[in-house]
Amino acid sequence: MAKSTPSVDALLFDVFGTVVDWRSSIIAELTEFGRARGLEADWAKFTDAWRGLYQPSMEEVRSGRRAWTILDVLHRESLDTLLAQHGFGGLGEADRVHLTQVWHRLRSWPDVVAGLTRLKTKFIIGTLSNGNVGLLTRLGKNVGLPWDVVLGAETARAYKPLPEAYRAAARLLNVEPARVMLVAAHNGDLAAAAREGLQTAFIPRPTEYGPHQKVDFKAEGDWTYVAGDFGKLADQLGCA
Amino acid sequence: MAKSTPSVDALLFDVFGTVVDWRSSIIAELTEFGRARGLEADWAKFTDAWRGLYQPSMEEVRSGRRAWTILDVLHRESLDTLLAQHGFGGLGEADRVHLTQVWHRLRSWPDVVAGLTRLKTKFIIGTLSNGNVGLLTRLGKNVGLPWDVVLGAETARAYKPLPEAYRAAARLLNVEPARVMLVAAHNGDLAAAAREGLQTAFIPRPTEYGPHQKVDFKAEGDWTYVAGDFGKLADQLGCA
Numbered sequence: 392m393a394k395s396t397p398s399v400d401a402l403l404f405d406v407f408g409t410v411v412d413w414r415s416s417i418i419a420e421l422t423e424f425g426r427a428r429g430l431e432a433d434w435a436k437f438t439d440a441w442r443g444l445y446q447p448s449m450e451e452v453r454s455g456r457r458a459w460t461i462l463d464v465l466h467r468e469s470l471d472t473l474l475a476q477h478g479f480g481g482l483g484e485a486d487r488v489h490l491t492q493v494w495h496r497l498r499s500w501p502d503v504v505a506g507l508t509r510l511k512t513k514f515i516i517g518t519l520s521n522g523n524v525g526l527l528t529r530l531g532k533n534v535g536l537p538w539d540v541v542l543g544a545e546t547a548r549a550y551k552p553l554p555e556a557y558r559a560a561a562r563l564l565n566v567e568p569a570r571v572m573l574v575a576a577h578n579g580d581l582a583a584a585a586r587e588g589l590q591t592a593f594i595p596r597p598t599e600y601g602p603h604q605k606v607d608f609k610a611e612g613d614w615t616y617v618a619g620d621f622g623k624l625a626d627q628l629g630c631a
Numbered sequence: 632m633a634k635s636t637p638s639v640d641a642l643l644f645d646v647f648g649t650v651v652d653w654r655s656s657i658i659a660e661l662t663e664f665g666r667a668r669g670l671e672a673d674w675a676k677f678t679d680a681w682r683g684l685y686q687p688s689m690e691e692v693r694s695g696r697r698a699w700t701i702l703d704v705l706h707r708e709s710l711d712t713l714l715a716q717h718g719f720g721g722l723g724e725a726d727r728v729h730l731t732q733v734w735h736r737l738r739s740w741p742d743v744v745a746g747l748t749r750l751k752t753k754f755i756i757g758t759l760s761n762g763n764v765g766l767l768t769r770l771g772k773n774v775g776l777p778w779d780v781v782l783g784a785e786t787a788r789a790y791k792p793l794p795e796a797y798r799a800a801a802r803l804l805n806v807e808p809a810r811v812m813l814v815a816a817h818n819g820d821l822a823a824a825a826r827e828g829l830q831t832a833f834i835p836r837p838t839e840y841g842p843h844q845k846v847d848f849k850a851e852g853d854w855t856y857v858a859g860d861f862g863k864l865a866d867q868l869g870c871a
Contacts, residue, residue, distance in 0.1 A: 463805060515768055525805035528755055528780040540768040541780045545803065563785065565703060565765035 397569045399590055399628075402510055403519035403542060403560055405551075405575035406527065408599040411497035411534065414438055415601070420493050428486075432477050439603060444469035449521060449550045459548050461523035467491045494522070495529040499536065500596065506621020507537055509630040515539045519560050519573055519584075521550050540564070552583030561589070574624065578611040585612065592616040592624055637809045639830055639868075642750055643759035643782060643800055645791075645815035646767065648839040651737035651774065654678055655841070660733050668726075672717050679843060684709035689761060689790045699788050701763035707731045734762070735769040739776065740836065746861020747777055749870040755779045759800050759813055759824075761790050780804070792823030801829070814864065818851040825852065832856040832864055 407413050421434040448465040451457040470491055474482055482490075510516050517540035518527050527541045540563075544550045547559030561568040568588035575581050576596040585591050591614040597604060610617045618624035647653050661674040688705040691697040710731055714722055722730075750756050757780035758767050767781045780803075784790045787799030801808040808828035815821050816836040825831050831854040837844060850857045858864035 461805075515772060517768075523805065524780065524782075524786075524803040528757075528804065532755060532779050537777075538779075539772050539781075540764065542764075546764075546786060563764040564768065565701075565763065 397567075399514060399572045400566050400570045401515035401517065401564050402572050402574055402592075403517050405573065405577060405580050406518055406520035406522055406530070406543075407497075408596055409574065409576040409594060410503055410536065411499050411530065412596075412599070413442070413494070413497050414599060416497040417441070417493050420496070421490075424490065430479060432479075435601070437473060437477065439600075440473055441466075441469055444472065453550050453553055461526075461545055462521055463491060463494075463523055463526055466494055492529075495526055496533050497530060499534045500620070502620035502622050504535055504537075506625050509625040510621065510628065511537050511539065513628065513630050515564065517542050517560075519543055519551075519557070521556075551580060554583070554587050557584050557587040557589055561587075572615065574621075577607050581614055582612055585614075590615040592618060594618055594620060594624065637807075639754060639812045640806050640810045641755035641757065641804050642812050642814055642832075643757050645813065645817060645820050646758055646760035646762055646770070646783075647737075648836055649814065649816040649834060650743055650776065651739050651770065652836075652839070653682070653734070653737050654839060656737040657681070657733050660736070661730075664730065670719060672719075675841070677713060677717065679840075680713055681706075681709055684712065693790050693793055701766075701785055702761055703731060703734075703763055703766055706734055732769075735766055736773050737770060739774045740860070742860035742862050744775055744777075746865050749865040750861065750868065751777050751779065753868065753870050755804065757782050757800075759783055759791075759797070761796075791820060794823070794827050797824050797827040797829055801827075812855065814861075817847055821854055822852055825854075830855040832858065834858055834860060834864065 404410055417438045418435050421437060425432060425434060448469055452460055467487065470487060474480060507516055517538050520527055520543040522543060523545045524541055527543060531538050531541065542560045542563055544556055546563060547556045549555035549559065558568065561571045564571065569590065572590035572592055573581060573584035574592040574594060576594050576599060578593065581591040581593055593610040593614045595607065595609060597608050616624060616627055618627055644650055657678045658675050661677060665672060665674060688709055692700055707727065710727060714720060747756055757778050760767055760783040762783060763785045764781055767783060771778050771781065782800045782803055784796055786803060787796045789795035789799065798808065801811045804811065809830065812830035812832055813821060813824035814832040814834060816834050816839060821831040821833055833850040833854045835847065835849060837848050856864060856867055858867055
């Protein structure tokens with residue numbers, strides 16, 4: 392699958408969907424929270440609606456209509472909107488903070504920790520995520536992700552797929568974009584990275600959106616690598 | 632030693648001197664390089680002179696006389712100056728890149744890796760260094776430092792001891808400065824951190840400057856913690 396390319400110094404990973412199974416993690420936590428508080432809702436639908444507000448909220452920032460705002464704040468605003476819509480407007484500040492931070496407590500896909508541990512022996516491994524630094528740091532720590540460095544939208548002050556999000560990551564590592572590889576479960580993210588000269592690896596996560604998954608079942612571009620999971624990527628990249 | 636203070640979320644570490652023994656590491660590598668190339672010099676003096684240009688080179692940036700410039704570039708310029716002064720102006724580009732990157736290959740003090748590993752079980756641990764992100768990432772990887780996050784002058788775009796260097800680190804972690812503790816072997820760095828509201832821990836490194844050490848043998852401020860090494864700090868902070 393590998394084409395003739397420069398050797399890679401750093402593998403940077405999309406996080407939501409590629410590294411962590413945000414949907415099932417959040418449904419499980421919201422369901423438990425609702426049961427404990429006696430709040431009834433279709434928590435799967437609530438979770439999908441929360442994620443549904445993700446792109447529109449970032450688009451306000453990408454477009455320049457809104458000043459730079461970190462994802463924790465966008466998540467909180469979207470949560471507040473949904474709580475009001477569901478008649479849960481009476482929930483207090485501590486609960487809202489706790490629920491917003493569910494994005495710091497997501498579970499990883501089963502292959503992730505072992506795969507990253509192998510990849511780390513040969514490459515710098517880090518994030519290239521729209522999550523803010525605090526979110527990614529706490530998530531990595533909660534899950535036990537052995538990142539060498541935490542990069543992304545906040546260190547670039549640009550949300551993916553804006554070109555600066557990818558360029559800034561390579562610049563902060565002091566390498567040419569061609570010596571960085573984005574690993575992602577999303578063809579659109581990889582296409583944007585490839586346009587900036589990064590190498591690309593596609594890892595399918597066909598259950599990310601549960602029964603609503605419509606795209607990203609397979610590679611739709613000429614990516615540098617395509618692998619079934621992080622362990623198989625480590626095999627292809629010659630990691631012990 | 633602990634005063635009544637808020638609980639801490641993150642321990643951020645000064646790196647050069649506090650985590651790594653830059654002086655003996657660089658003397659050893661330069662001595663070996665000189666022997667291999669037949670270049671004669673007092674490499675200890677060369678190393679001290681290189682470090683001697685560190686503060687003046689950053690001061691050009693701090694003062695605003697020079698646009699933001701990362702430490703790898705400052706190190707390289709200082710190296711070029713010293714090579715010329717020593718009559719080694721004929722050294723080629725590859726050698727200069729290799730020598731500049733000696734700052735990516737420094738050895739840690741003996742207590743560091745075990746101490747950080749314990750501290751990491753209870754706190755976010757990361758850098759708060761004037762090194763650039765690429766330098767700190769590679770140094771951490773070479774030494775096996777288990778950082779959760781890499782922060783410092785470059786993510787703040789301000790060199791310590793400017794206030795923004797400390798403020799930006801807390802902001803990127805989404806916590807109040809009082810919930811961050813700077814761990815450093817330098818009283819001046821701790822004083823600047825304390826002025827921005829960070830907690831402080833002093834770890835003496837009395838051989839950092841070898842026979843030329845003149846300051847920082849002991850705590851000179853009312854620091855939150857004072858400990859003999861990272862292991863003793865972990866003891867004081869109640870880490871298993």
